Amino acid sequence: MDSSLAVSIDSLNSVAMGEKKANLVLTNCNLLSVYTREIIPNTQIAIINDRIAYVGPDANHTVGPKTKIIDIKNKFVSPGFADPHLHIDQFVLPSEFAKQALLCGVTSLFSDPIDIVSVAGNKGFQEFLKLGENLPIRIFQTVPGGLPVDAKFSNSKSLTLSQEKSAIKHPHVIGMGEVFSWTKVTSREPKTMKSLSTMLEHDCIINGHTAGASGKKLNAYISSGILSCHEPINFEQVLERLRLGMWVMIREGSIRRDLKEIIPHILSHGTYRNRLMFCSDGLDPLDISKFGHIDYCIRESIELGLEPIDAVTMASKNNFDYYNMGKDLGGIAPGKLADILVFDNLTSFKPKHVFVGGKLVVSNGSFVSRIRRNVISQWIKKTVKLKKFSKNDFLIKSKKDHVKANTIFMLNEIITKLGESELSCKDGFVSASIDKDIWKIAAFDRIHGTSQHSIGFLENFGAEIGAFASTWSFHENDLIVLGSNDSDMAIASNHLIKNQGGLVVVKSGKILASLPLQFAGIVSTDSFETVSSNFEQINNSIVDLGCKFARPHLIPLFLPFLALPSVRILSGGIVDVKKRSYISPIN
Structure with missing residues (x-):
């Protein structure tokens, strides 16, 4: 301490x-x-x-x-540098991530453990707090501010108001993580507003997520006490937020890289730098090994014309000024x-x-x-609560010879749209079609121990594999499995049940690559080096066999994510995000 x-x-x-x-x-x-x-x-x-x-x-x-x-x-x-917003409940334990961050000069991490909470609730949050203690790095935690994403569809766990109030008494819990469902704020959803009020009453910082908000909606969001955002992807969005008194975290991480779109305009505009920071929003093992962390943001910004002293200030002092820690750090x-x-x-x-x-x-x-x-409690290594699968668990019935199927069309690894394709039926069941690049996609509740699941079709994936499955998906953490044949989908799913979490690629009954994620089904207990190697094999095995996207691990990660357009799949069904309605897999 x-x-x-x-x-x-x-x-x-x-x-x-x-x-x-x-x-x-x-x-x-x-x-x-x-x-x-x-x-x-x-x-x-x-x-x-x-x-x-x-x-x-x-x-x-x-x-x-x-x-x-x-x-x-x-x-x-x-x-020392700081990362003011990232998710360290990913890939490796905090002890393993700490080593990599420190080698990059990052001495303080501001963590938003939203996925641990979505899997394991307050009990998981407390477990994760323990893992951040007694390390040679400063880890400041936040209460997740975005769960559930949409109560109509979401199956994730969350903290109650009383648990949130209790959490901020912990010496290393400094406020609330990103409140990314900004419509909950602009519509004044009662629990959200009570959470915000509690944070403000206790002088806590509240982090923002304002993608898509502007004008009166952005004003309403900021006036509710949320004073930062890491979502701007261009200078116009940065400037609008700065003019309204926000702090802006320029993101450069594994999900998005926004520095090159923003720094040159900051320089030409002559914008004050005192409310600008760098953040990663999360880093995968390959990116932190190849590029670095906040040190990479500094190098890139200097290359784009920023003075070294200004880049260092954005990487250090500004973060602690934002978090009201300037008397101690920065x-x-x-x-x-x-x-x-x-x-x-x-x-x-x-x-x-x-x-x-x-x-x-x-x-x-x-x-x-x-x-x-730290010693990890055994209960959090047993969160994949599913019975063994057979190939019959992935069947979709139909009495027709052909059906019109609604597909989840992958525009990239993250963004989808609603597609449509005619599929043939065999022996009373609808078949996937490799010729048309139509895959089966399924989501199973693996947290609550129910039998709830949904099966549909995914389009535009392209890899010549049998199945790809994951227990890690943003904020829902269903078991997601896509495949070209039911047998391989069952093998992939059963492998994850046996490992109690992870990602796996299967072809012709054989496992091509596996990344165990034993801690809550979303974090590995293995070394950074082992995880990095396994993670690389997952992506390479899919890309080498013809996948249309460079980072296929993101597909099951984002498929249930209700905060992005346009079609998502959860254990409760296939969802049209904009219409907030379910979609049938076949018409």
Whole structure:
């Protein structure tokens, strides 16, 4: 647990005056000052316990016989970076993600564990909070602000109002995550408004999601106390939100990459940078290995013309100003927690050394801190509550020789539209058609232990596989399986029941690739390296066999996501999102 400034002021004051000696002094630093927008050479930094006591040209008065002195050798020093909005309840455990983030200089993560809650409710939320404790990185959690997405169709678990109120008493729960169903706000849906009021009454931050909102609707949303958004995809949307007093998180992550559409216009417009941040919204293992994290945002922004000091400020100070944490974090100054990065230059921004709370966690580009993995409760590894499947579980009956089928037409991995195709029937059942690129798609409730399920047809997938299944889907977490034949669909589904979660690809009865996700069916308990390798094999096995899309893992992830157009499938049925009505698989 961090020491509070309140209990640290005597020791900090004494070290600053030279009456008490520092634990650690960094000398010969080129300090990137996020407070004055300058680089200050020949700076020395004195640290006592986890906080900075002195910053200036000469810290000799803070040095005693037990003080450790590190000569930075005129390298560049900055505050630690933050990701102000991401979902770390994905792919790997927080302990594994922490290592990768720290190697990129990210010392603070603001997590929105919406999918853990959608699977396991408040009990899962509490379990996930424990996994974020006692790590050499700062993880601040938020209460999910978007569940259920649409109560008419959604099957996800959520927190009650009393559970939300109790959650924000936790020292690392700092507010509410993205409230992405903004129509609930503009229509003043009672539970949503009560949740917002509770957060505001307790001085909590509420994160926003305003995709598609503008004008009076955006005004109504902001006036309800929601002051940030990570959804702008162009400068016009950024400017509208800034003009209305919002903070904007420019997203550069695995789902969307928006920097190139925004940064050049910010520069040409001369926009103030003080309410701009970078965020990832979540990173898959391959992206963080290939590109990096917030350090990549800095490199890309500098390449687009942003000054390095401005990019660092957006990656550090602005985040903590937004979250009202500026007295503790965001810069290198007396009284601040000693989260400090050391760089060889201002081009790569890959940290040579990383200090968190004055402790060295990355040295010479290698992770050197010890991480004790928390014990995981067994119950959260048993969330796939389904009985063994047979090929008969995927049949759609019809007495006709041919039927007109309504299809979920994939425009890309995420966006769909309603399609239509004529399909033949055999022995009283409707057949998929590989020739027409029509696949069966099914969703099964795997959380509540019911037999609720739906089966339909998906179009424009293209891979020569038998089945692709996943227990991880945004905010619903049904078991989703698509396939060209019923036998392989059953094999894929049964594999996930046995593993208690994951993604799997099957062809001709054989498993081509598998990514186990044992924790709530959405997070792996394996190492980052193992997960990264398995994840790569999942995508490659599908793409290499002819899939029309580069990131096929996103298809089952988004197919039940009710906040996007236009046709979705959940265990309760196929949904026309705009009309808010169910669609029959066959006419």
